[in-house]
Amino acid sequence: MHASRQLCTFHVADLYLGIDVLSVQEILRARELARIPLAPDTIEGLLNLRGQIVTAIDLRRRLGFPRRSADAESMFMIVRTVDGQVALVVDAVGDVLDSAADTFEPPPDTVPDAVRRLIGGVHKLPDRLLHVLDCEQATALAA
Amino acid sequence: MNADLQQQFVQDMLTESFEGLDRYDRAILALERNEADAETLNNIFRVVHTLKGTAGCLGFQHIQRVTHAGENLLDLLRAGERRVAPPIISALLRLSDALRALLQHLAAAGTDDAPLDTAPLIAELNRLGAEPAPESAAGSASLPSTEPVAPVEIASPAAPPPVDADAGWGLFDPAPAAEAPPVAAAGTPSAPPPAAKPGPAPSAPAPSAAALAATATVRVDVALLDRLMNLVGELVLSRNQLMQLASGRQVRPEAVAELSQRLNLVTTELQEGVMKTRMQPIGNVWSKFPRIVRDIARELGKEVELETVGATTELDRTIIEAIRDPLTHVIRNSIDHGVELPAVRVAAGKRPAGRIVMRAYHEGGQVNIEIGDDGAGINLARVRQKAVERNLLGPAELAALSDREALQLVFLPGFSTAEKITNVSGRGVGMDVVKTNIEKIGGSVDLQSAPGQGTALKIKIPLTLAIVPALIVRVGTERFAIPQVSLLELVRHESSGGRSACEYVYGAPVFRLRGQLLPLVFLDEQLRSRPAGAPPRVDLNIVVLQADQRSFGLVVDDVLDTEEIVVKPLGKHLKSLPMFAGATIMGDGKIALILDVFGLAQHARVLVDNSDRPRAATAAADAAAAGPRRQLLLFSLPGRERLALPLEQASRLEEIPADRIEHSGARELVQYRGRIMPLVRLDRHLSGEPPVPGSAEPLQVIVCQHGDRTVGLVVGRIRDIFEEAYELQPGSAAPGLLGSAIVQGRITDFVDAPAILRAAGFDAALAA
Numbered sequence: 054m055h056a057s058r059q060l061c062t063f064h065v066a067d068l069y070l071g072i073d074v075l076s077v078q079e080i081l082r083a084r085e086l087a088r089i090p091l092a093p094d095t096i097e098g099l100l101n102l103r104g105q106i107v108t109a110i111d112l113r114r115r116l117g118f119p120r121r122s123a124d125a126e127s128m129f130m131i132v133r134t135v136d137g138q139v140a141l142v143v144d145a146v147g148d149v150l151d152s153a154a155d156t157f158e159p160p161p162d163t164v165p166d167a168v169r170r171l172i173g174g175v176h177k178l179p180d181r182l183l184h185v186l187d188c189e190q191a192t193a194l195a196a
Numbered sequence: 197m198n199a200d201l202q203q204q205f206v207q208d209m210l211t212e213s214f215e216g217l218d219r220y221d222r223a224i225l226a227l228e229r230n231e232a233d234a235e236t237l238n239n240i241f242r243v244v245h246t247l248k249g250t251a252g253c254l255g256f257q258h259i260q261r262v263t264h265a266g267e268n269l270l271d272l273l274r275a276g277e278r279r280v281a282p283p284i285i286s287a288l289l290r291l292s293d294a295l296r297a298l299l300q301h302l303a304a305a306g307t308d309d310a311p312l313d314t315a316p317l318i319a320e321l322n323r324l325g326a327e328p329a330p331e332s333a334a335g336s337a338s339l340p341s342t343e344p345v346a347p348v349e350i351a352s353p354a355a356p357p358p359v360d361a362d363a364g365w366g367l368f369d370p371a372p373a374a375e376a377p378p379v380a381a382a383g384t385p386s387a388p389p390p391a392a393k394p395g396p397a398p399s400a401p402a403p404s405a406a407a408l409a410a411t412a413t414v415r416v417d418v419a420l421l422d423r424l425m426n427l428v429g430e431l432v433l434s435r436n437q438l439m440q441l442a443s444g445r446q447v448r449p450e451a452v453a454e455l456s457q458r459l460n461l462v463t464t465e466l467q468e469g470v471m472k473t474r475m476q477p478i479g480n481v482w483s484k485f486p487r488i489v490r491d492i493a494r495e496l497g498k499e500v501e502l503e504t505v506g507a508t509t510e511l512d513r514t515i516i517e518a519i520r521d522p523l524t525h526v527i528r529n530s531i532d533h534g535v536e537l538p539a540v541r542v543a544a545g546k547r548p549a550g551r552i553v554m555r556a557y558h559e560g561g562q563v564n565i566e567i568g569d570d571g572a573g574i575n576l577a578r579v580r581q582k583a584v585e586r587n588l589l590g591p592a593e594l595a596a597l598s599d600r601e602a603l604q605l606v607f608l609p610g611f612s613t614a615e616k617i618t619n620v621s622g623r624g625v626g627m628d629v630v631k632t633n634i635e636k637i638g639g640s641v642d643l644q645s646a647p648g649q650g651t652a653l654k655i656k657i658p659l660t661l662a663i664v665p666a667l668i669v670r671v672g673t674e675r676f677a678i679p680q681v682s683l684l685e686l687v688r689h690e691s692s693g694g695r696s697a698c699e700y701v702y703g704a705p706v707f708r709l710r711g712q713l714l715p716l717v718f719l720d721e722q723l724r725s726r727p728a729g730a731p732p733r734v735d736l737n738i739v740v741l742q743a744d745q746r747s748f749g750l751v752v753d754d755v756l757d758t759e760e761i762v763v764k765p766l767g768k769h770l771k772s773l774p775m776f777a778g779a780t781i782m783g784d785g786k787i788a789l790i791l792d793v794f795g796l797a798q799h800a801r802v803l804v805d806n807s808d809r810p811r812a813a814t815a816a817a818d819a820a821a822a823g824p825r826r827q828l829l830l831f832s833l834p835g836r837e838r839l840a841l842p843l844e845q846a847s848r849l850e851e852i853p854a855d856r857i858e859h860s861g862a863r864e865l866v867q868y869r870g871r872i873m874p875l876v877r878l879d880r881h882l883s884g885e886p887p888v889p890g891s892a893e894p895l896q897v898i899v900c901q902h903g904d905r906t907v908g909l910v911v912g913r914i915r916d917i918f919e920e921a922y923e924l925q926p927g928s929a930a931p932g933l934l935g936s937a938i939v940q941g942r943i944t945d946f947v948d949a950p951a952i953l954r955a956a957g958f959d960a961a962l963a964a
Contacts, residue, residue, distance in 0.1 A: 087787035088674065090723030091773055099766075099779055099787045106779045106787060108767040136768050192769075 060176075062147035062183065063130065066118040070184045071176070074149050078138060081129040100140050102131065109140040115191060116168060132188050139192045150183070152176045157185075202254065209250045210303050211413050216243040217292050221487045224292070228285045228490075240288075241270045247295065256308040259298050265321040266291045272325050287320050289487070414513065416473045424473070427466045434459045467663065471512070478556045478565070479507030481520050485527055489552065492531045499538050499549035500531055509556040511563055515657055518637045519565070522630040526567050526653055527552065529627070534571030534651050544648065546570065563659060568652035574645040576602050583608075603643050607631045635794060638681055666761045666780075668788065669739060669752040671720045675788040676752075677761050677780055678739060682793040684747055685917060686755055687738040688848060697736055707738060707749050710916055714740065717800040718751045722775070743797035750796070763790060775799045827919045828939060829898065833879045833912040838944040840937075841898065845949050847906075848899040849914055857895075866908065873899070875908045876956045878947070882932050902953045909949065931955070
């Protein structure tokens with residue numbers, strides 16, 4: 054089902070994740086966001102991206118991890134979705150990897166349902182597992 | 197053919213054809229009403245002929261076949277060989293429906309191979325062309341024909357019924373997909389899958405509004421475009437100057453001021469110019485209505501004439517899009533509920549045909565749209581009865597409603613008075629949707645009705661949504677923008693002796709504003725952004741806002757400025773927050789959220805009760821005669837009960853405790869916002885009376901800007917702010933008075949503030 058494709062890898066908490074490199078528009082160093090009062094917990098704030106206002110989603114909160122400490126480094130990945138641009142706040146961005154279809158496997162049943170919807174499966178790399186993030190699901194009404 | 201070129205051609209064809217079909221519909225309807233001249237038929241023919249030619253060139257055979265059949269019939273009509281008859285009109289209208297459906301499919305999928313059976317239509321067109329026209333009403337000798345046709349019959353047996361129960365009047369919606377494949381299409385090579393052909397929106401599987409919007413174009417006046425280009429040239433020059441200035445070693449402040457002035461000018465003009473390119477006549481929406489009116493009226497067995505006034509009134513295209521559906525709904529309502537059946541109308545002494553008048557005009561930076569019918573009007577007794585049946589209101593509350601307020605009940609969700617549910621209207625999702633949609637774009641809806649004479653709906657909408665004047669306020673470290681349309685006034689209250697001006701009605705904070713209780717909403721509490729342990733407020737900055745004719749005071753930490761802001765939409769992740777209307781980027785590049793006053797009021801539960809709290813007193817003022825209306829500040833002095841000052845001369849109203857007055861010689865001064873503000877006792881200047889000594893009462897001060905100085909006028913009591921038209925009559929000889937006028941039905945003296953300040957020794961020219 055998955056042909057060979059390139060994945061942009063990144064880290065969130067202790068997860069090693071990847072998304073289709075074609076859906077990534079750009080990567081930015083984290084900068085100050087405008088806070089949105091009353092917004093859902095997963096929404097980190099609003100980002101002024103060259104005059105466009107982009108909603109930033111904290112992937113840590115989205116994936117059920119505790120919030121990162123105030124002085125921790127983070128990066129913004131601007132991804133294109135059907136609803137426009139969204140900024141994903143991640144801990145660090147890694148390399149772009151070629152992924153082969155034969156290393157792919159869907160997540161086991163023991164993964165909690167809420168997370169199974171976001172993680173389409175894993176690639177079995179020689180030394181570790183690369184989680185494939187479903188970009189649309191991850192940004193779909195992060196409430 | 198080059199794929200890009202082909203796509204370009206297809207785009208052009210779509211744009212042209214949709215415009216052409218709108219013209220076509222209008223012309224056909226004129227033909228039906230016998231208002232057509234020879235040129236009308238030529239126009240109709242030309243539209244179809246052009247479409248056929250273009251479709252043929254680009255290889256869209258389905259469209260070509262349909263247009264060919266239509267063209268044949270039209271040619272016969274044009275040559276006078278066939279007479280216009282109801283079956284022909286119906287068939288021609290169905291032709292435009294079919295062509296629209298095909299074009300929409302083309303726009304979405306890139307092929308005209310729509311799942312649409314046009315064979316019956318083609319057969320019908322051919323048959324109407326082949327047989328000599330049966331004279332409908334004239335009853336002339338009918339030539340022998342192979343198949344007798346009843347002229348009044350709209351649909352022939354070959355075609356589906358003209359109105360499908362649920363599909364509106366989209367006769368050729370892609371719904372019949374399940375039917376057998378078009379017979380006539382058998383000869384054509386099977387079309388490649390949609391994605392293989394160049395199409396404007398290859399990913400969209402079905403004709404959708406989104407796909408069509410992608411192809412939307414706007415026609416712009418060439419002169420305007422030239423002017424815009426000139427302005428852009430100016431902008432580039434200014435930028436060059438700015439860069440030169442920035443690289444220079446020394447920057448002269450005058451040079452910066454000059455340049456910023458220039459940039460300001462150019463941007464303002466550019467903004468106006470670009471805005472103009474987005475303006476479209478409202479007629480673009482209206483052009484669809486004659487057809488809709490005709491179809492609905494037929495379906496309901498009514499006769500309706502539609503008259504439009506002011507179709508050239510221009511509106512921003514985003515607003516045009518936003519009002520399309522609400523207007524259609526209102527029109528449907530007018531025909532369904534408003535206009536009576538011909539027999540009923542005749543019995544009531546009216547003409548059998550009902551009239552619907554749509555009028556659009558500009559007024560005070562807003563666009564007004566009125567839709568009126570001369571039908572039965574709204575039956576208020578039914579409305580009240582229905583409100584009880586639907587449990588929208590209790591009987592006691594209902595009894596307290598005035599007729600005008602009862603009329604507003606039709607805007608409540610779940611309200612419909614239709615005796616029977618038709619497929620036209622009456623499903624209970626009606627006027628409330630119209631109202632919310634209009635309010636969403638910052639507009640308002642007003643309904644008036646006279647029993648037996650008709651109903652009129654008045655819609656007020658802003659000219660544009662993209663750039664709005666707004667007030668910037670601060671709460672904590674965050675800034676928020678409040679659109680000025682809902683802003684009534686600003687009140688700053690500085691407490692004296694630790695007594696807060698905020699009082700509580702069973703825990704709900706209120707403020708006494710000129711004797712009336714104003715509910716207060718604390719923005720930081722609403723947004724839960726108040727830091728724990730923050731000191732309680734002493735001074736109140738109140739932004740008085742209006743939402744749905746109810747006013748409330750929004751308490752903020754600071755009022756910063758007014759600015760024209762560029763509205764940017766929020767992503768769909770934030771749609772669940774009704775108190776934000778969007779966001780904007782401030783001058784420093786930071787983002788500020790735009791407050792949605794209506795949503796905020798609902799969130800704060802200001803709007804929750806629909807009881808009879810005083811609505812903003814506008815009715816009385818509305819009754820006043822015409823004339824320029826100005827906002828006036830009414831105040832009094834001991835011995836002079838009614839003094840007025842045009843509100844624009846007052847920048848703020850303050851209450852200053854007497855113990856804060858300091859003296860410099862004979863002058864009275866106060867510290868005001870970090871600066872020294874001299875006070876002028878108005879009573880001394882107007883009547884020369886000795887000052888009232890040593891009163892401990894706080895002073896009521898009108899803060900005025902005189903030249904670049906801020907001066908406080910001490911008055912007795914602030915009484916009111918209102919808007920009224922008045923005629924000033926010079927007469928009062930007293931120095932410092934401009935004259936008198938009748939406002940609010942009483943004689944009122946107008947204060948000449950500049951003269952008083954000059955007399956008090958403040959020379960504007962000198963100070964500047």
